[in-house]
Amino acid sequence: MRRSRSGGLVGRGSHLVVAWLVTIAFVFPIYVALSSAFKSQEQILENPLSLPAPFTLTNVITALQRPDQLVQTGLLNSIVVTSLTVGLLIPLASALSLYISERRPRIQAILLAVFAFGLMAPPQVVLQPIVGLLHTIGLANTYPGLILSNIGGGYMSFAVFVYVGFLRTIPKETIEAARVDGASDLRIWWTIVLPLVRPATATVAIFLGLWVWNDFLNPLFILGPLQGQTITTGIYVSLGTYSTDYGQLFGIMFLAAIVPLVGYLVSQREFIHGLMSGASK
Amino acid sequence: MADRLTLTRRSPAVAPFARRSVGLALRARRPLGLAPLAWTAMALYAAFLIYPIVQGLFNSFTNASPLALSSAFVGLDNYVDLFTDRRLLSSLGFTLLVTVFVTVAANAIGLALALLLNRSTTNYRVMKTLIFIPQVLSGVIVAFIWRSILTQNGLLNSVLQNLGLIDAPVSWIGTPGLAALAVCVVVSWVTIAFATVVYTASLQSVPAELYEAARMDGAGVWSRFRNVTLPMIAPGTTISVVLCLITTFKLYDVIAVLTGGGPAESTKSTAFYLITVAFTDNRFGYGSAIAMLLLVLTAAAAFGLTALLRRREVNL
Numbered sequence: 054m055r056r057s058r059s060g061g062l063v064g065r066g067s068h069l070v071v072a073w074l075v076t077i078a079f080v081f082p083i084y085v086a087l088s089s090a091f092k093s094q095e096q097i098l099e100n101p102l103s104l105p106a107p108f109t110l111t112n113v114i115t116a117l118q119r120p121d122q123l124v125q126t127g128l129l130n131s132i133v134v135t136s137l138t139v140g141l142l143i144p145l146a147s148a149l150s151l152y153i154s155e156r157r158p159r160i161q162a163i164l165l166a167v168f169a170f171g172l173m174a175p176p177q178v179v180l181q182p183i184v185g186l187l188h189t190i191g192l193a194n195t196y197p198g199l200i201l202s203n204i205g206g207g208y209m210s211f212a213v214f215v216y217v218g219f220l221r222t223i224p225k226e227t228i229e230a231a232r233v234d235g236a237s238d239l240r241i242w243w244t245i246v247l248p249l250v251r252p253a254t255a256t257v258a259i260f261l262g263l264w265v266w267n268d269f270l271n272p273l274f275i276l277g278p279l280q281g282q283t284i285t286t287g288i289y290v291s292l293g294t295y296s297t298d299y300g301q302l303f304g305i306m307f308l309a310a311i312v313p314l315v316g317y318l319v320s321q322r323e324f325i326h327g328l329m330s331g332a333s334k
Numbered sequence: 335m336a337d338r339l340t341l342t343r344r345s346p347a348v349a350p351f352a353r354r355s356v357g358l359a360l361r362a363r364r365p366l367g368l369a370p371l372a373w374t375a376m377a378l379y380a381a382f383l384i385y386p387i388v389q390g391l392f393n394s395f396t397n398a399s400p401l402a403l404s405s406a407f408v409g410l411d412n413y414v415d416l417f418t419d420r421r422l423l424s425s426l427g428f429t430l431l432v433t434v435f436v437t438v439a440a441n442a443i444g445l446a447l448a449l450l451l452n453r454s455t456t457n458y459r460v461m462k463t464l465i466f467i468p469q470v471l472s473g474v475i476v477a478f479i480w481r482s483i484l485t486q487n488g489l490l491n492s493v494l495q496n497l498g499l500i501d502a503p504v505s506w507i508g509t510p511g512l513a514a515l516a517v518c519v520v521v522s523w524v525t526i527a528f529a530t531v532v533y534t535a536s537l538q539s540v541p542a543e544l545y546e547a548a549r550m551d552g553a554g555v556w557s558r559f560r561n562v563t564l565p566m567i568a569p570g571t572t573i574s575v576v577l578c579l580i581t582t583f584k585l586y587d588v589i590a591v592l593t594g595g596g597p598a599e600s601t602k603s604t605a606f607y608l609i610t611v612a613f614t615d616n617r618f619g620y621g622s623a624i625a626m627l628l629l630v631l632t633a634a635a636a637f638g639l640t641a642l643l644r645r646r647e648v649n650l
Contacts, residue, residue: 069457072450076461079447082523083467085489086479101489145375152372171383173636175584177605178625181612182386182393205382209375239367267472269587274613285472285587292478292591299482306475317470321463325531 090307094300112304123291124308127284131312134196134272134283135265138203139258142212145204146257150216151246165217171210176270179206184274194277202275203265212257215327219253220246256327259320266313284309387629393622400616412623421599422624425607428514432603433582433635435518436525440578441571443522444529449563451530452537462534469527473587480520481507481592510600513593517601520588525581529574536570537563565650572643576636583632604628 077084089097090112091105116124153164183202184193192198227249231241247254272283282290288309291302317324394412398405416422447465451458468476483489484506491503507513540563548558564571585603589595595602595610602610608628612621 068450072458072461075447075450076464079523079526080464080467082479082483083464083471085483086475089482098487101492145371145378148368148371149375152368167384168379170387170633171379173580173632174383174387174629175580175605175632177584177586177608178390178629179383179386180609181618181621181625182389183382185389186381186385201378202382205378205380207383209379209383237367242368242371263470267474269472269474269590270609274609285474288472288474288478289587289591292474302478303482306478310471310475313470313472314467317467318463324466325462325535 086303086306089299089303092300094298097299097303112300113307114304115301116304116308123282123287124284124305127282127287127309128312130196130281131266131283131285134200134203135262137200138208138265139261141200142204142208142261143254143257146209146212147216147247147250147254148242149209150213150220151242153213154217154220165214168210168213171207172214174207176207180270180274187275194275196276199272199275202271203268206271208261208264212261215253215257216250219250223249252323252326255320255323259316259323259327262316263313284312390622390625390629393618394626396619398618398622400618405619408619412620415620416623416627421602421607422604424599425602425604428601429583429603429605431514432518432521432585433579436521436582437575437578439518439522440525440529441574443526444574445533445567447526447530448533448537452534462531465530466527468524469531473524473585474591476524477520477588477591480516480523484516507593508597510597513597513601517589517592520592521582521585524588525578528581529578532570532574533567536567540566565647568643568647568650572640572647575643576640579635579639580632583628583635604631 085101088103088105089101091108091110092100092103093109093111096103096105153161156164183206187193187195187198187202192201223246228241228245231245236244266283267285268283269285269289272286273289276282276286278290288302288305291305393405395407395409396405397408397411451461451465471479481488485491486503486505486508488506490506491500494500495503504512507516544562544566545558548562553561582603584605586605586609589601589603589606593601595606604624605628608621608624611617611624615621
């Protein structure tokens with residue numbers, strides 16, 4: 054890195070030690086949770102700091118063998134809700150963004166201002182009217198209702214801002230050239246714009262995927278208690294019933310967190326890149 | 335230019351790669367094929383974001399409730415009630431406390447961590463990866479992890495007791511003031527992770543030559559930080575501060591799991607209280623008034639702060 058900062062070998066070494074100590078202190082709660090998932094209840098209470106030795110898979114296995122299938126159903130429901138929300142939002146929001154970016158500047162500004170609302174409005178503000186609306190159209194307590202509210206809500210705003218921002222960096226000539234060749238707008242969007250905005254799509258998919266997966270408020274109140282659960286609301290329910298069985302709870306939590314965690318580790322570069330492009334805008 | 339404006343969509347090729355002035359030309363080549371998708375998206379947004387806000391505004395002037403068949407127009411009554419609702423006022427106080435605490439802590443500590451980790455060897459890359467993890471976990475999991483640490487027979491008490499710092503276990507989430515602090519700390523933990531990555535990204539965009547130049551001019555560490563780093567990362571600061579603020583305003587899951595709003599309602603944020611009023615007490619009309627208040631407060635804070643920080647970006 055920068056010569057000016059690196060200092061001597063000793064300086065570099067001690068800097069590294071300090072950096073590691075701070076990092077470990079910061080992520081220590083995660084270590085506690087992870088190690089607890091593989092400890093017995095007694096070990097968790099008596100030696101919360103120790104490594105999981107003896108190592109036990111009992112918590113994870115018990116979590117998977119629950120008669121109510123909380124983890125399996127929860128994971129399945131979360132996968133369905135997340136992939137449908139993100140899978141539908143990407144074409145809708147990218148097409149909308151292309152449409153917006155081709156409007157006159159003033160109309161563009163108005164539309165973006167309208168979408169800024171969704172970025173900022175707390176979901177609690179719109180939740181009760183949404184539940185009422187879903188009742189009216191017969192989608193109360195259903196997965197289609199949840200998915201529709203996800204698509205039409207603040208997530209759409211986020212996607213629009215990412216795409217519109219990214220589209221600004223694409224030279225207009227590229228799209229114009231395709232128009233000269235007589236390509237229809239739909240075709241231009243599909244064959245030219247979508248491949249060009251792939252980094253933006255990665256950002257949208259990663260962040261929305263994570264947020265929808267981790268969302269708590271919408272599934273809790275839109276699905277309601279009787280309609281099964283996503284994994285996130287499922288954990289919440291099990292917290293109530295097993296409030297003292299830490300081994301069991303950490304086992305469920307491990308199974309719930311492993312999907313977003315692995316996803317994050319795999320797509321880390323895009324993650325940081327997405328944040329970076331957001332931050333530099 | 336004038337001849338170009340008269341062209342129809344048949345020859346869009348000549349439509350200029352328009353600067354702002356050629357609105358007419360843009361209009362002439364409206365992408366018809368995309369319109370159905372774009373309008374579907376707008377219709378959904380209108381139905382699930384704009385309509386609920388309008389409906390909420392309307393409800394806030396009524397005494398609507400799911401238990402009553404019809405609702406009556408009550409004028410500004412709900413808004414008048416806001417001023418005398420002690421639970422609401424204390425929720426506003428708590429929201430303000432958490433917002434200020436979290437925004438300051440996340441940005442100060444996030445920037446410090448980013449400066450500490452601003453190197454690109456494998457070690458530092460691993461550390462940055464680890465630090466972001468709290469942001470990846472759901473609020474429910476984060477809050478549960480911390481609850482298990484802060485609970486009566488949890489990790490924190492047993493460590494403090496072993497060190498002889500306390501005699502009896504402290505009820506961290508069962509005592510009003512401490513519970514508020516616990517919420518602040520847990521939310522900060524999550525937002526620090528976010529702020530660190532934003533600041534790391536911002537720091538990487540600062541050209542090394544600027545530091546070299548400042549060094550040549552004899553600028554010390556503090557002076558380089560003040561005159562090079564801070565101005566250069568100002569856009570990142572704006573993003574981070576505003577997003578911390580919005581995150582705190584819409585906080586729900588962490589509070590629900592960590593304290594449930596207690597003890598004695600001491601950790602009920604306004605957004606949390608709003609859910610109680612609308613879904614537990616079933617007071618739609620009054621809940622809508624709270625929703626409108628929260629919306630206006632969030633908008634004012636977000637837009638105000640953005641404007642302020644953008645001006646700062648220029649002045650730094």
